Amino acid sequence: MLIVKDMCKEYPNDQGQVVRAAQHISFEVAQGKLFTLLGPSGCGKTTTLRSIAGLEKPSSGEIIVGGRVLYSSDRKIFIAPNQRDIGMVFQSYAIWPHMNVFENAAFPLRVGKVKYSKKQIEDKVLRALHAVALDGLESREATKLSGGQQQRLALARALVMEPQLLLLDEPLSNLDAKLRERMRFELKRLQRDLGITTIYVTHDQSEALALSNEIAVMKSGHIMQLGSPREIYEHPANEFVADFIGTTNFLKGHITSLSERSGYFNIQTPIGNLTAFSGESLRVGEAVIVSVRPENMHLSIERPDTTNVLQAEIHTKIFLGETLDMQVKAADQIMLARVHPNFSPHVGTHVYVHIDEEKCIALSDTSASSQTLKIS
Numbered sequence: 001m002l003i004v005k006d007m008c009k010e011y012p013n014d015q016g017q018v019v020r021a022a023q024h025i026s027f028e029v030a031q032g033k034l035f036t037l038l039g040p041s042g043c044g045k046t047t048t049l050r051s052i053a054g055l056e057k058p059s060s061g062e063i064i065v066g067g068r069v070l071y072s073s074d075r076k077i078f079i080a081p082n083q084r085d086i087g088m089v090f091q092s093y094a095i096w097p098h099m100n101v102f103e104n105a106a107f108p109l110r111v112g113k114v115k116y117s118k119k120q121i122e123d124k125v126l127r128a129l130h131a132v133a134l135d136g137l138e139s140r141e142a143t144k145l146s147g148g149q150q151q152r153l154a155l156a157r158a159l160v161m162e163p164q165l166l167l168l169d170e171p172l173s174n175l176d177a178k179l180r181e182r183m184r185f186e187l188k189r190l191q192r193d194l195g196i197t198t199i200y201v202t203h204d205q206s207e208a209l210a211l212s213n214e215i216a217v218m219k220s221g222h223i224m225q226l227g228s229p230r231e232i233y234e235h236p237a238n239e240f241v242a243d244f245i246g247t248t249n250f251l252k253g254h255i256t257s258l259s260e261r262s263g264y265f266n267i268q269t270p271i272g273n274l275t276a277f278s279g280e281s282l283r284v285g286e287a288v289i290v291s292v293r294p295e296n297m298h299l300s301i302e303r304p305d306t307t308n309v310l311q312a313e314i315h316t317k318i319f320l321g322e323t324l325d326m327q328v329k330a331a332d333q334i335m336l337a338r339v340h341p342n343f344s345p346h347v348g349t350h351v352y353v354h355i356d357e358e359k360c361i362a363l364s365d366t367s368a369s370s371q372t373l374k375i376s
């Protein structure tokens, strides 16, 4: 449905230098899916989204929506934003305060090139308002809506033209935390019910995990990893992704041997030997970082009869209601374990930490590429 091919966008900055805002961005989104561009501030998410909308002209590459080329540097094609059949909702969704709900939603139909009859406008607006569950509020002044309702109205205004592609740029960031969480579910339901292909921009990793069929994690204008929320969470491609998505423990080490299980490696770390999975082709002696999610650190008082067991001591405990976060200390390394609140040994207690081999992810330590150890 949407194809972005090798897209680059450069801007000149105030010092006359070139800012490479998006570099060789390529991805495809299937019909009806929700695809998220996720990354820290300045990584190029908005630039990518605005390029799809036609609000920015990329420096090179190609953008195709539903088989129609909207931009191609090679073929010198650039379709104007209002000819692209794309709906967009921005962070500052700016509904019109002097118009009621109906008129706000009808606005794009009234100003567009195509002239619609009164009946057509009414049908389309009521359909869009129904989709976002604002039916019955047509004559309410827009300013008398709650934050969440205003957000849904902005969405209805983007949907009223029945675009084939919907672009959402941090649409929930102006809402308070509770409402944001509720709107996440609403957005997901709405997107699924309407089956509208959607590109979503956010810097909030939990929002991305909750909403997306697929995520592109971006850093400094590059896509660092493309994958489903589960793939990205469970098998981060590199240290940046592991660190940016969720909470993780990092252990530095080096590979001592290949495990008998294919894809697994035996690793020596300062706090003990571990067997870990890696999607990379790592070599014996190579410096690695092992990433372990806190919920995969299983603590026990008795030594479990299995492999991948470390010895540690309870360092600090933080009660979080449904979970207990425990910092455990092994050698000089502090690690975070997220456990059930029923398991609450005293600070200073010696514990065993078991980590399933599948949940230990070895990533090549790029910062240590020059320090590869030789194992004879």
Ligand SMILES: Nc1ncnc2c1ncn2[C@@H]1O[C@H](COP(=O)(O)OP(=O)(O)OP(=O)(O)O)[C@@H](O)[C@H]1O
Pocket: 011, 012, 013, 019, 020, 021, 039, 040, 041, 042, 043, 044, 045, 046, 047, 048, 203
């Ligand atoms: N019009 C512009 N002129 C010059 N530089 C720009 C322009 N727009 C964006 N940039 C730069 O391009 C880079 C990417 O910006 P972009 O807005 O795409 O990032 P972002 O990931 O969406 O960030 P945020 O989450 O803060 O909106 C940044 O370094 C930004 O300063």
